[in-house]
Structures are given as C-alpha cells and as structure tokens.
Amino acid sequence: MGVGARLLPRRNLMVLKAEGLVNDGTALVVYGLAVGVTVGEEHLGVLHVSWLFALSYVGGVAAGGLVAWLGVLVRRRVSDPLSANLVFLLIPFGSYLLAESTGSSGVLAAVTAGLVISQTSPTTGSAEARRQIVASWSLGTFLLNGALFVLVGIEAQSAVRGLTGTTLARGLAMVVVVALxxxxxxxxxxxxxxxxxxxxxxxxxxxxxxVSGRARIVSGLAGFRGAVSLAAALAVPVTLDSGEPFPDRDLIVFVTFGVIVVTLLHGLVLPGVVRWARLPDPAADGAEERLAHETLLRTALAALPEAAAEVGADGELVDRYRLELEAALADLAASGSPDAFGRDPRDTALHLALLVRKRAALVRLRAEHRIDDTVLVALETRLDIEELRLTHPEAVD
Incomplete structure (x- = not known):
C-alpha cells in the first residue's frame, strides 16, 4: 500500500481501496461458511449455503447501517472531544458485535459503518474531536497491524515445526501455485x-x-493483501467439534504466510510496471485540489457581507478580509499555491463564520463528485487546524 500510494494516481488508488473493502468482506463471508462446514457447525446444501450467504450480506449491511446511524445521532449531541472519540471507536465494534450476534457478517457491518461515518464526519462533531479521532485511530490501526504480523510470525514458526519434510515441500509448491x-x-x-x-x-x-488494459495490469499487481488474510489464518480453529485436530491447519497457516510474502514482492516490480503502463504522474493530481481551494475562497468572498452582518463586524475589517481573499485568489491563479488558509485575523467571530461556509462548500463539492474523499480530508484537516488556532490555540502550539 505504501508503494502504491507513491506510484499510482489518486483515482487508481481510491479504486484499489474500495475494492479491498468489498473483497475482504466477501472473502471472509465465504471463509466463515467454509470453516463452519469443516468443523461440523454447518452442512453443505445449495439452499442452506445460499441462505447463510444472503444473511451474512444483508444482515451485516443492515447492522452496520443501524449502528452507524445511532452513532451519528449520538455524536451530534456530544460536545466533549474525548466522549466523541469514545463514541467513534465504539461504532465499528458495536456494528461487528451486533452482526455476529445475529449470524451475519461482522466484517461487512464494520465496513458499512465505516462508509456511513466517512460520509457524515465532515458535518458531525467539532474540529477538536475530529483531530483527536484521526490521531488515535491512526495509532490504533498501526498497533493492531503490528500485533497481527507478530502473531502470524509466531504461528508460522509453529506451523513449520509441525510440518514434515514432504509436507513442507508440498507447502512451498502450493505457495507458488496459489500466488500465481x-x-x-x-x-x-x-x-x-x-x-x-x-x-x-x-x-x-x-x-x-x-481505463486502459495496461492500467488494469497495474491494478491486478497492486491489489492490497496482508492483514485480513493473516487474521483469517490465525482464526482457523485448532480442533473440530468432534475434538479432532483441524485438518492441515499448519499447512493453511504456512501457505497463507508464504503467499502474502510472495505477493508483497510485487512491490519490487511495480515501479517498472507503472512506467510501462504510462499512468499519469501522481504529482499531476492537483486539479481537484485547485478547484476545491478556489471554490472555498470564492465561497468565503461571496459570503463575506452575510457573515459580517451575522457577527456585527465593522466595515474596515470586512474590507481587509476582502483584500486578503482577492489576493489569495490571485496567488492561486498565478502559482497554483493553496497558501490561503494560514491567516490569523483579529476578528475571531468573522473568521469562524467564514469557516462554516467553507466547510459546507467543501462537503457540497464532494456530494457533487467534483472532488474525492482524499481531497476532502486534506482540506478539512486544514480547516479544522485553522479553527483550532482560533478557538484552542494551546492545542496546536
């Protein structure tokens, strides 16, 4: 993922991320059914398996949507940043537990809840709460991924020790075949x-x-693999319902680990494949950012009289703001530089009123599909930091 983020245009990267969410959810539903049949909890049958598959999908999406909707309602009524952060962290876990308790897919529930929250976060909660949530969630994700790779490393050693020479050779051959x-x-x-x-x-x-056929080759080699496969391998039961060992569990863990290592090696050839595919330079992905910056500046300029009347700003301050916004627009047109958010005006009320209108314009651009989530998050971060400088200067100093 890190290699792809540096080499691929943003559109390709967003498609890969979206595919990863859907593919992981689907794969884990199939995986859960396969494990259930193997251990004796479920039986094979077209109607039965179809019903379980439908229940996993529909129930998971419904559970995720319900918990996310309740979470949004609670977040709109919570003003304390720590409490808002707690609610945010509970939403995916609550979605997962609700879905699993009804026999649905907890992974699809968490994915659905995440999609709902990502769409509503720009208009829900305070800037301080959003900054805390981003920081804590990034740390939590890093720690979970790190712990997962440590656990699978331990499991892989145990799996190798449990394989005979013949089984180990068969496992290595399976790694190559499965990867291909x-x-x-x-x-x-x-x-x-x-x-x-x-x-x-x-x-x-x-x-x-x-997109071109070459671009599809790049997408095929750059697909995200790793954490979910590792978690699935670790979740394979040790024994069946009868008490007997799960068949070939050590081989499953070993092959999973080996395939992940092999597919991660795609990162070594990906730069050459990207050059062969003649994809656009990621550095040229600036049109949406420039559009968003220009829209925000023009929105603030148009809303200046209304915002000034709302907060009772004097004419001198309004004129100074107008000159600053017009100068920022001129700089943006001349150099493409978005250096228009770092200003620290004397009148906090007027600045905050303009920030509200900028944020609404940003969300509207995303709703109209004129910018993607990456641009929205980047500019929302800058707006949040600008708001914190005005309302909580000690939080950013």
Missing part, C-alpha cells in the same frame, strides 16, 4: 468485468471512467 492463481485470477477478472460493463452500460459517464 491469485494474481492471474485477479487480472482476468479485471478484464472480463470491464468488458461486461462496457457491453451493458454505454452511457457517456461510464465511458469517461474507462
């Missing part, structure tokens, strides 16, 4: 699905979203 099948299947699916969509959907909007 995974990469080949993913690339083939990207081509087949693209042509099926083209045959069904001929709208101009769909044509505008098409």
């Amino acid at each position: 099948v995974l990469s080949g299947t993913r690339i083939a699916f990207l081509f087949v699905s693209a042509y099926l969509i083209r045959a069904v959907d001929r709208r101009p909007q769909q044509r505008a979203r098409r």
Whole structure:
C-alpha cells in the first residue's frame, strides 16, 4: 500500500481501496461458511449455503447501517472531544458485535459503518474531536497491524515445526501455485468485468471512467493483501467439534504466510510496471485540489457581507478580509499555491463564520463528485487546524 500510494494516481488508488473493502468482506463471508462446514457447525446444501450467504450480506449491511446511524445521532449531541472519540471507536465494534450476534457478517457491518461515518464526519462533531479521532485511530490501526504480523510470525514458526519434510515441500509448491492463481485470477477478472460493463452500460459517464488494459495490469499487481488474510489464518480453529485436530491447519497457516510474502514482492516490480503502463504522474493530481481551494475562497468572498452582518463586524475589517481573499485568489491563479488558509485575523467571530461556509462548500463539492474523499480530508484537516488556532490555540502550539 505504501508503494502504491507513491506510484499510482489518486483515482487508481481510491479504486484499489474500495475494492479491498468489498473483497475482504466477501472473502471472509465465504471463509466463515467454509470453516463452519469443516468443523461440523454447518452442512453443505445449495439452499442452506445460499441462505447463510444472503444473511451474512444483508444482515451485516443492515447492522452496520443501524449502528452507524445511532452513532451519528449520538455524536451530534456530544460536545466533549474525548466522549466523541469514545463514541467513534465504539461504532465499528458495536456494528461487528451486533452482526455476529445475529449470524451475519461482522466484517461487512464494520465496513458499512465505516462508509456511513466517512460520509457524515465532515458535518458531525467539532474540529477538536475530529483531530483527536484521526490521531488515535491512526495509532490504533498501526498497533493492531503490528500485533497481527507478530502473531502470524509466531504461528508460522509453529506451523513449520509441525510440518514434515514432504509436507513442507508440498507447502512451498502450493505457495507458488496459489500466488500465481491469485494474481492471474485477479487480472482476468479485471478484464472480463470491464468488458461486461462496457457491453451493458454505454452511457457517456461510464465511458469517461474507462481505463486502459495496461492500467488494469497495474491494478491486478497492486491489489492490497496482508492483514485480513493473516487474521483469517490465525482464526482457523485448532480442533473440530468432534475434538479432532483441524485438518492441515499448519499447512493453511504456512501457505497463507508464504503467499502474502510472495505477493508483497510485487512491490519490487511495480515501479517498472507503472512506467510501462504510462499512468499519469501522481504529482499531476492537483486539479481537484485547485478547484476545491478556489471554490472555498470564492465561497468565503461571496459570503463575506452575510457573515459580517451575522457577527456585527465593522466595515474596515470586512474590507481587509476582502483584500486578503482577492489576493489569495490571485496567488492561486498565478502559482497554483493553496497558501490561503494560514491567516490569523483579529476578528475571531468573522473568521469562524467564514469557516462554516467553507466547510459546507467543501462537503457540497464532494456530494457533487467534483472532488474525492482524499481531497476532502486534506482540506478539512486544514480547516479544522485553522479553527483550532482560533478557538484552542494551546492545542496546536
């Protein structure tokens, strides 16, 4: 993921992230059914398996949506940043537990809740709460991923010791075969699905979203793998319901670990493949940022009289603001530099009133699909920091 973030255009990266969420959820639903059948908790049957699959999907999405909706209601009524942070952290875990208690997919519930929260966060809660949430969640994700890789390293050693020489050789061969099948299947699916969509959907909007065959090769090699596969391998039960050992558990853990290592090596060849595919330079992904900055500045300029009347600002201050905003627009047009957010005006009330309107304009751009979530998060962060400098200067100094 880190290599892809530096090499791929933002559009390609966003597609890969979205695919990862859906693919992980689907894979874990299938995985749960397979484990249930193996240990004896479930039985094979077209109708039964279809019902369990539908229940996992529909129930997981419903549970995630319900908990996220309740979480948004609570966050709108909580003003304390620490309490808001606690509510935010409880939403994915609450979604997971509710879904699992009903026999649905907890992973899909957590994914659904995350999507809902990502859409509502810009308009929910305070700037201070959002900054705390981002910092704590990033640390928590890093610690969880680190702990997961440590655990699988321990498990891999145990798995290798549990394999005989013949089984170890078979495991190494399976690592190569599974890695090739995974990469080949993913690339083939990207081509087949693209042509099926083209045959069904001929709208101009769909044509505008098409990518080249070389770009699909890059997407096939850059797919995210790792944490979820590791967690699935660790979650394989040690014994069956009968008390007998789970068949080939050590081999499953070893092959999973080996395939992850092999597929991570794609990062070594990815730079060359990206150059071969002639993808746009990620550094050129600045059009949406410039659009967003210009829109925010023009929004503030247009809303200046209304905001000034709302807070009772005097004419001299309004004139100074107008000159600053016009100068920032001129700088943006001349150099493309977004250096328009670091100002510290004397009148806090007027500045905060303009920030409210800027934030609303930013959310509107995302709703109109004129900017993506990456741009929204980047500019929202700057608006939040600017607000904290005015309301809580000790938090950013």
